[in-house]
Amino acid sequence: MGSSPPVPGRQAADRRVRGRRARGRSPWRGYVYVLPAFAVYFAFAVLPALHTAYLSLFEWDGVTLGDWVGLGNYAEILQDPVLRRSVFNALVLVVFFSFVPIVLGLLSTGLLARYRRPGMGAYRFLFMLPQVVPLVAVGVTWRWLYGDDGVVNQVFRAVGLDGVTRAWLGDFGAALIAVGLVGTWVLSGLCMMLFLSGVQKVDPSLYEAARIDGAGPIREFVSVTLPHLRGELAVAMTVTTVAALASFDIVYVTTNGGPGEQTTVPGLLVYRLAFSEGKVGLAAALAVVLGCLILGIVYLINRLSRSQT
């Protein structure tokens, strides 16, 4: 300890200088502010994802000691026809969960957007309703509607189409479409709501200008409404596609994947493999593949919507 005791005034001045320097130059300072949020995100989103990826390299029943199998689980996914079929089913669901709701949403927006009417808020509220109902309740309700004596069959009978009636969810040809239509019902409202609120920020004078130039409703929609909805379209596509690919609750409640494997989706298999069949590693691998598929598609959607602007 050869140094003399520090002079208090001098020390304080040093600190001030150091502080000023840090404010001016350190590139790390910003990260400190992000740290709390990042720590939470890392602990609850990134780590579990990494852990899932790590588990996918094992053959593990969830209880006893796991065996390292490397990429074996991934190889099994590629070979297993049921797993491949489930991915195909999920892609079919994209049509019903994403494509149809977006088309319906655009249609209704095209009809409602041309004139400002009082009570738009009420429409939006109505369209939003299916979003408010828990998906399990939606599934149970639709299971009744699709049942042997359900409303769907009653309607067909009432109009004399007795030959068409069947237990829709138990029919090999109709089950996947029936499940898909439930998704259409749920997500159409979301799309309409998104587009309707998007349209409100369009300057009304643009519509007036288009009308003065002699544009009909279709021309108006294509030239004015649609370009302004690009952002909303990207959001709607992302949300609905993810809902289709990661679908679980509706399928689990209505058909549990049946009949046969007609409505089996990857989300259902992940759950089944992990919790009832004791194949945690395989489930994790399928979850990783599903996650990558979803990320890839979302990336593509974002790329497309950006490159057009």
Place this chain on the structure above:
Amino acid sequence: MRDSTHRVRRRVAAAVCAVALVLPLAACEALTPGSATAVPGPTSVPSSTAVPDGDVTLRLQFADAPLMVDALIAAFEEKHPGIEVEPQYKTFSDYVQNLKLTMTSDTAPDIAQYAVGMTDLAADGHVLDLAPYREAYGWDEAVPPVSLDQLTAGRTSEATGGRALFGVPAGLSMTGIYYNRELARRAGIDSPPRTLAEFEEQLAAAKEADLTPLGVGALDSGGLHLWAALLNQLMPTDEYWDWVNGRKGATMENPAAVEASELMVEWGRKGYYSESANGTAQVDSTARFAEGDSVFLINGNWAAGQLAAVMGDGVGFFPMPGERAGSPTVASGFSVSYAVSSLTEHPEAAGVFLDFLTSPEAGQIIGDNGFLPPNPDAVGKPAGVLADIARGHRRAVADDGITTFPDFAAPAMLDRLRSGVQKLIADRIGPAEYLDSLQDEWEDHHGK
């Protein structure tokens, strides 16, 4: 003393878990999944059967027959005021799918209903071997040994050296065919069939009379009950048991299984099943049968209470008949049984509760709720369809013909069976392909 070591071990397990989560990629042996699951406590119950002093609370998690469980608990608590049993009901699929997680967690219930997956849990020491109690309480006299032998998980007891025991049955179950007397008369059917061929004739007669012959709830497990019922008649029982127990070399790809599966397809082609079988859950198929929708219904004795209440004497029951009139009665069935977690702090109290299940008083409650009491002689004579079932069950027990359900062969078997049978019913798959998918799953779990 044991409590505190428990707590320490649990804390250690939790700490290991936390480390495994925080450092997932720093590869070392402790991070192999499963290494953090410490086997907690002893693997077997103490042999003392003393009723514990002081107030004790037992948590009981179960999935079947909530009314029966409530009644049993009420009767038990009246007899043993110091022991409170807290029921936790879960729906069956929830229960089975979460069983492993539940029983390996720190908060495992003291007592849990025995279900698929218990074999693995028993092997890892998460449920207690009850063999010492089997002798101490004399369960062999109170319960038919065949029912206890379904609960050994194929293991030998470390405590007694005899067969292990991982559950005590409350109610027994069995599948078979219900028939609507009124509709059967209309189709010209006047008595239950004595052979499988005769049953087929009756199905044809019902079809002829423009009635729906057979109600099947194949959306969940009704279809596989039918398949198993046919298999029971055509496949030697020993071979079936070998397959379900995972004995080396057993196979489902055999001529008898092909025949049973072909029969399923053929009945579908002939229009014997209710039209929407694949879209109907078992409960719904029962309700529709009660409304007079079909002449016959495949289901288990668990539906009897409901059917007797609605149809009274208008409903009868018979086990699926064999190939010849003299064939032994073989039916699938299991028991609603309860296992004890190795984490429980009150194994003695759990033993007192399990022993109560074998008492005549409990037997009466079990019988009243449509289940077959383990000891039929201890209870009053049932009437109506319940009597039909009791008679059928007695015959099957006498013929050593109670087999477990085929989904006990492997954890993933239920899904293979359900979706496979749906395809058989819809004529979408050949028997060979179907059996191949079952055997694949079997080999996946048990090895070749």
